[in-house]
Amino acid sequence: SDQAMRIALVLRRTDQVLNILDRSMDTRDADDLRADTLRMLEDSLTYDPDDRQTYLRLINHFRQSGSLKDARRILKQAEQRWPEDKLVLTAAMETALSSGAFKKAATIARGILVVDPINSGVRETLVEAHLSHARKHLRGGRPDLAAKSLEESEEWIRSERSRERLDLNR
Numbered sequence: 001s002d003q004a005m006r007i008a009l010v011l012r013r014t015d016q017v018l019n020i021l022d023r024s025m026d027t028r029d030a031d032d033l034r035a036d037t038l039r040m041l042e043d044s045l046t047y048d049p050d051d052r053q054t055y056l057r058l059i060n061h062f063r064q065s066g067s068l069k070d071a072r073r074i075l076k077q078a079e080q081r082w083p084e085d086k087l088v089l090t091a092a093m094e095t096a097l098s099s100g101a102f103k104k105a106a107t108i109a110r111g112i113l114v115v116d117p118i119n120s121g122v123r124e125t126l127v128e129a130h131l132s133h134a135r136k137h138l139r140g141g142r143p144d145l146a147a148k149s150l151e152e153s154e155e156w157i158r159s160e161r162s163r164e165r166l167d168l169n170r
Contacts, residue, residue, distance in 0.1 A: 008048035011040040021061045045077070052082060059091045068099045086116055093125060102133035106152070120158065127153045127162045131169050 015021060020037040038061070041054055048054075055078040062071035075092055082088045089112045096105035109126035112119060130153030137146035150170060157163050 004047040008044040011044035056091055063095050063098050071095050102129045105129040123156055126156050134169055
């Protein structure tokens, strides 16, 4: 309704004008203001659940601040509304990478490439996810699984830079 949209816009206005989530402020009052702003942004989604940009803003903030549990919670809501949206899928991939879930990030990246096959940024991220997964296996003493991850990365390589990174990892 119009009333619900007005409420949602009012709840988003503080962040819109003051850009609080992106500012670095090192006081207790700033932390309280940031927490209030986060709460208002989340509440705005109750009144306007179709504002994809607010979901993405919250996911990005929570991911960058290390609150991966909160990022995944908001991400789940966004994925329910837009299961094939490239920006939502990209946020899911970045969240998976932030939490060290390289295999999950690779799976999401493949899904993005189905929707957008020429997305070179996602392709590079997919290669990096495989390389990171290989390094993780090497640290865990599993060179066989590391070799498998390196082989999987090879099929997605399109740039010389990625080829060099693969060679270095090998």
